[in-house]
Amino acid sequence: MPALVPTDYYATVTWLGVVPDRAAGLSARAQDTLDLRFAGPEGEDHGGLTRPSCSRVLSQHPRGTPIRNTRQLCVMSAEEIAAIAAEMGVDALDPSRLGATMVLRGISDFTHLPPSSRLQGPSGATIVVDMENHPCVLPAREIELDMPGYGKAFKSAAKGRRGVTAWVEREGMVAVDERLRLHVPEQRGWTPQML
Numbered sequence: 001m002p003a004l005v006p007t008d009y010y011a012t013v014t015w016l017g018v019v020p021d022r023a024a025g026l027s028a029r030a031q032d033t034l035d036l037r038f039a040g041p042e043g044e045d046h047g048g049l050t051r052p053s054c055s056r057v058l059s060q061h062p063r064g065t066p067i068r069n070t071r072q073l074c075v076m077s078a079e080e081i082a083a084i085a086a087e088m089g090v091d092a093l094d095p096s097r098l099g100a101t102m103v104l105r106g107i108s109d110f111t112h113l114p115p116s117s118r119l120q121g122p123s124g125a126t127i128v129v130d131m132e133n134h135p136c137v138l139p140a141r142e143i144e145l146d147m148p149g150y151g152k153a154f155k156s157a158a159k160g161r162r163g164v165t166a167w168v169e170r171e172g173m174v175a176v177d178e179r180l181r182l183h184v185p186e187q188r189g190w191t192p193q194m195l
Contacts, residue, residue: 040167113164
């Protein structure tokens with residue numbers, strides 16, 4: 001019996017990019033297509049089968065510990081980016097300044113997709129949602145380069161809207177304007193008081 005349920009929810013790819021060098025900055029370079037490999041998108045500095053643990057998992061691992069890389073992609077919603085921009089008081093935000101790998105349109109409340117959901121493209125390329133991508137100061141620095149005085153507003157405006165981190169489950173190509181189908185785990189919500 002399948003553990004994942006195909007839904008009638010689809011998202012259209014509106015933007016793709018790769019961050020070529022995190023040490024130089026979080027800014028991403030726009031792409032028409034992404035070649036998704038098991039180690040992540042080709043050319044993406046966040047790629048790799050493993051990564052050093054960071055502040056987000058300090059409760060589980062000391063900083064710098066090699067762990068499985070479930071943060072190969074930063075996937076954001078065009079609708080949520082627009083809401084972040086509105087709250088910041090700007091007309092629009094450039095996804096490349098947000099460190100996004102993929103921007104999708106058409107799935108509401110995108111940042112709160114159930115962990116382990118899948119997004120699958122026409123080529124069969126499939127990414128797995130790890131969890132919500134909490135806002136941090138790194139995009140604020142990039143925004144500040146384009147819009148001085150506005151970067152500091154990003155972190156609070158992006159709370160609950162920063163999208164998700166994801167990893168590649170099945171290799172393949174994804175292109176701008178393609179539609180990805182959402183598949184969700186067939187599982188009830190966790191109830192800790194149940195035996």
